Amino acid sequence: MQKLIKILKSAATAALAAGLLASCANLAGPRQIELPLAKLQAGVERRFPLDNRVLELFDVALTRPQVLLQPDTGRVGLSMDAAVAPPFGHQSWHGSMALSGRLVIDAARGAVLMAEPRVDRVAFDGIDESRQRQLSKVANLLMDKVVHDMPIYSFKMEDLRYAGVQFVPTNITATARALVITVEPVK
Numbered sequence: 001m002q003k004l005i006k007i008l009k010s011a012a013t014a015a016l017a018a019g020l021l022a023s024c025a026n027l028a029g030p031r032q033i034e035l036p037l038a039k040l041q042a043g044v045e046r047r048f049p050l051d052n053r054v055l056e057l058f059d060v061a062l063t064r065p066q067v068l069l070q071p072d073t074g075r076v077g078l079s080m081d082a083a084v085a086p087p088f089g090h091q092s093w094h095g096s097m098a099l100s101g102r103l104v105i106d107a108a109r110g111a112v113l114m115a116e117p118r119v120d121r122v123a124f125d126g127i128d129e130s131r132q133r134q135l136s137k138v139a140n141l142l143m144d145k146v147v148h149d150m151p152i153y154s155f156k157m158e159d160l161r162y163a164g165v166q167f168v169p170t171n172i173t174a175t176a177r178a179l180v181i182t183v184e185p186v187k
Contacts, residue, residue, distance in 0.1 A: 028165045029184075029185070030183065030184045032180050033181045034178045034179070034180050034181075036177060037069060037177050040067050043152065043154070044067050044078065045065060048063055048080070049062060049063045054142050058084050058086060058087075058138055059086070059087050063081045063082075063083075064080055064081045065078055067152070069174045069175065071174040075174075076100065076114055076152055077099070077100045078098070078101075078147075079098040079121075080098075081095075081096055082097045082122075082124070082139075084138065093125070093126070094124065094125055095124030095125055096121075096122075097123075098121040099117050100118055100120055101113075101114030101115055101116055101150070102115045103115075105169045107168045107170070109151070110156075110160060110168075111152075111154040112151065112152045114150045114151075114152050117143040118143075122135055122139050160183060166185070168184060169181050170182050
């Protein structure tokens, strides 16, 4: 009987240890972090206004960015006010631009990026159709230069540490109101 009790205690101890190890594994397993649209908006706003000269022909000022998540396409949209002027001219054009980019994770930088930017819309007040097309070409050049691999959000190292385990972002999903980032323990 004594031996049976000892065996049962050993089995119970082993089962308890296995359960504890399994729960620890769950703590250090994949997790999801939700980044609400407001947090993304605040991060993008810190990078604006943007002032650039394109092809030494136009001074471009971009202001008031608005982030739009596009869950159906896996992209993120960005609309902004734009002002374009020749560097030595007195005339300038004011309007808006909208672009989108594919969402990617740069695990090394701990960042969510906008890759492969594409200009979706350019609209300037008081400009005829042919000039709108010219400004669209300028906008595409500018987006390649300025927004290429632009971080939409950058993690702090402490954001990616939980219970003494360092995590790394591995997957991203867009919803209408947030980005959901899957993080996994560093292997």
